[in-house]
Amino acid sequence: MIIDLRTILRAPRHFEFTLEPDWWQCRQKNDQILGFSTPLTVRIDISKAGNKYVLKGSLSGRLVIRCGRCLEPYDSDLESDFSLFLTCTESDTGKNELELLEEDMSVDFIKDDEIDLDEVIRAQIYFSMPMKCFCSEECQGLCPMCGTNLNKEKCECQQESGHPGFSKLKNLITL
Numbered sequence: 093m094i095i096d097l098r099t100i101l102r103a104p105r106h107f108e109f110t111l112e113p114d115w116w117q118c119r120q121k122n123d124q125i126l127g128f129s130t131p132l133t134v135r136i137d138i139s140k141a142g143n144k145y146v147l148k149g150s151l152s153g154r155l156v157i158r159c160g161r162c163l164e165p166y167d168s169d170l171e172s173d174f175s176l177f178l179t180c181t182e183s184d185t186g187k188n189e190l191e192l193l194e195e196d197m198s199v200d201f202i203k204d205d206e207i208d209l210d211e212v213i214r215a216q217i218y219f220s221m222p223m224k225c226f227c228s229e230e231c232q233g234l235c236p237m238c239g240t241n242l243n244k245e246k247c248e249c250q251q252e253s254g255h256p257g258f259s260k261l262k263n264l265i266t267l
């Protein structure tokens with residue numbers, strides 16, 4: 093959703109909508125977020141404070157995430173509140189704009205007095221993700237030798253775990 097920032101004044105404007113599961117597009121090859129399993133509810137208030145825009149909002153829904161150990165998809169609740177301050181670029185030379193970009197990453201979201209809420213939401217979903225995502229604490233992951241999903245079946249490689257090299261590797265993977 094594109095918001096024209098010239099319509100935003102000091103009093104907050106409220107936006108509320110749902111994004112359907114097909115809204116999510118994986119952009120990276122190994123994106124850990126595969127999509128939503130329910131529509132995502134988005135609530136955002138946008139107001140202006142000086143030369144900044146204040147975004148306060150919340151996201152609520154269920155994500156489909158790829159497990160960091162076994163690579164299988166699983167569902168995870170997403171409940172995220174956020175506040176963002178976006179700076180408005182009023183520079184007229186390319187040089188100033190570049191300096192601003194380095195100073196304030198969030199300027200990425202604003203282009204020609206417009207803000208793309210989709211990009212804000214997308215970034216916020218990534219920020220809300222834990223560093224490591226596992227389908228369960230007990231997930232056994234994949235065999236480092238043959239790639240078998242050890243939650244589903246056993247492979248032959250495990251029987252050689254007497255080798256110190258393997259047990260070290262095994263400990264690393266089950267950490």
Ligand SMILES: [Zn+2]
Nearest residue numbers: 159162227231
């Ligand atoms: Zn897993």
Ligand SMILES: [Zn+2]
Nearest residue numbers: 235238247249
């Ligand atoms: Zn194996």
